[in-house]
Amino acid sequence: MEKKLRGAFAVLVTPFNKDYSLDEIGLRENIDWLIAEGIHGIIPAGSTGEFVSLSENERKRLIEVTVDQAKGRVPVCAGACAETTQDAIMYTKFANEVGCDAVMILPPYYFGPKPEELYSHYKAISDSVDIPIMIYNNPWTSGVDIKVDVALKLAEIENVKYIKESSGDVRRIGQLVLRGKGKITPFAGFDDLLIESYIMGALGGVIVAANICPKLCANLFEMVVDRKDYENAKKLYFKMLPLLSYIEGPVGKISQIAKRGCELVGHAGGPCRPPRAPLNNEEEKELKRILQDMGLI
Numbered sequence: 001m002e003k004k005l006r007g008a009f010a011v012l013v014t015p016f017n018k019d020y021s022l023d024e025i026g027l028r029e030n031i032d033w034l035i036a037e038g039i040h041g042i043i044p045a046g047s048t049g050e051f052v053s054l055s056e057n058e059r060k061r062l063i064e065v066t067v068d069q070a071k072g073r074v075p076v077c078a079g080a081c082a083e084t085t086q087d088a089i090m091y092t093k094f095a096n097e098v099g100c101d102a103v104m105i106l107p108p109y110y111f112g113p114k115p116e117e118l119y120s121h122y123k124a125i126s127d128s129v130d131i132p133i134m135i136y137n138n139p140w141t142s143g144v145d146i147k148v149d150v151a152l153k154l155a156e157i158e159n160v161k162y163i164k165e166s167s168g169d170v171r172r173i174g175q176l177v178l179r180g181k182g183k184i185t186p187f188a189g190f191d192d193l194l195i196e197s198y199i200m201g202a203l204g205g206v207i208v209a210a211n212i213c214p215k216l217c218a219n220l221f222e223m224v225v226d227r228k229d230y231e232n233a234k235k236l237y238f239k240m241l242p243l244l245s246y247i248e249g250p251v252g253k254i255s256q257i258a259k260r261g262c263e264l265v266g267h268a269g270g271p272c273r274p275p276r277a278p279l280n281n282e283e284e285k286e287l288k289r290i291l292q293d294m295g296l297i
Contacts, residue, residue, distance in 0.1 A: 002132065003075045003101045005162055005185070006203050007040025008217040010210035013258045014049040014062060016270035022058055024065055026268025030211070031069045033267055037214040040204070040221070042070060043104060045079035047141060048208050048258050053273040060094055067099045075101040077134060083108050085121050089128045102132040104164060104206070109142040115150050119157070126159040134162035138189065148175045155184035164189040164206045170196045177201035191244040195237045198224040208247050208254055209240065212261035213296060216240055242290045251283055260287060264297050 012034075015026035034042060044066040045051040045059050054062065063078045070076050080091035080103040092103050105125065107118050126133060135154060139145035145167060146154070154160050165172055166189030176186045177200065188197030188205035197205065198221065210217040216236065223233035247257050256279050259269030264287070271278065279287065291297045 005041060005075055005077060005102055005132070005134070005187075007205075008210055008214075008221040009041035009043050009075075009077065009187070009204060009206050010034050010039050010214055010217070011043045011046040011048045011206050011208055012066070013211050013255065013262055013269060014044070014051075014054070015259075015262075015268035016273070018271070020271065020273050022061060023268055023270055024061075026270070027062070027065055028069045030262065030267050031066060034210070034214045035070070035073050038218040039074065039210055039214040040218060041075040041077060042066065043077045043079060043206060045081075046104060046136075046206070047079075047138065048211070048255055049079065050255055050273060050276075051079050051081060053276075059091065063095055063100065064098050072099075077102040077104050079104050079136075080125075081106040081136065083110060085124050088121070088125050092125050092129055092131065092133075096129045096131045100131065102134055102162070104134040104136050106136045106138060106142050107144040107146060109144060112144060115153070118144075118146065118150060119154060122154050122160055123157050126157045129159070131159060132161045133157075133159050134164055134187065135160060135184075136164045136166070136189075138164075138166040140166070140168075148172050148179065151176060151184065152180055155180060161185060162187060162204075165197070165202070166190055168193070170200055173197050173200040173202050190248055192241065192248045194220060194244065195224055195233060199230075208258050209243055209261075211258045211267075212243065212265055212291070213240065213294065216294075239294060243294060246287065246290055253277075253279060253283065257283075257287060260284065261291065264288065264291055 015023035078095040082088040262269035
């Protein structure tokens with residue numbers, strides 16, 4: 001039976017050992033901790049997971065280990081992003097074969113596909129398997145902005161059921177809900193727009209900070225969407241906002257912040273692969289201050 005994607009999803013860091021090899025033990029321990037903390041779903045091989053720096057075999061192993069360790073306790077939505085339709089189909093088929101519940105897919109990047117090319121891309125992927133697809137709209141990194149009209153056209157494709165909206169324009173969430181009429185479910189794609197996105201109708205969030213404070217992320221979603229407890233949700237959000245803003249802010253080191261944050265709260269992170277540099281002394285100091293103020297360390 002298809003699992004409906006809903007709630008706070010942790011877009012996983014990919015833990016590395018000192019030699020940059022995959023830290024499978026750390027990955028498994030992270031997954032167990034996230035689930036114990038109440039996270040609603042997990043996403044391996046996303047941008048935070050440095051998918052662009054992994055080989056095909058590493059990406060497949062990462063997804064395989066994640067599914068094995070999750071053991072059906074929460075949905076697994078694997079990143080299946082690729083520049084070519086052929087490779088995206090390959091990763092999607094693999095995710096389906098090993099038991100993922102859905103896939104998250106960026107549009108083909110770099111060359112700026114036209115709307116009809118986007119449609120052909122997602123249609124070919126959808127036709128290749130019977131697994132839900134989450135469109136990943138992140139124009140800041142992909143260079144491709146899937147606007148509301150195009151997203152609604154893509155929602156006509158059978159297995160396209162979700163969209164991670166990372167344009168930074170929260171108004172799009174409302175338009176997708178209003179005009180989509182349930183055909184596509186938006187997920188918040190910016191950590192520092194979570195509560196705004198939920199109020200506008202997003203039924204989930206793909207959250208970097210969930211690697212560091214999963215319980216708070218799950219609680220925020222439940223307060224806003226399930227219980228409509230806006231006053232307490234706002235208090236919690238303001239407690240979290242310094243971290244959410246630091247992740248999405250001008251430092252420009254999302255994976256590094258997430259990995260170091262994991263380590264500071266006692267879980268596996270490790271280095272990022274070069275050329276991504278670690279946090280410098282001032283960035284490290286600021287992250288520690290934020291986590292201390294939140295009572296996480």
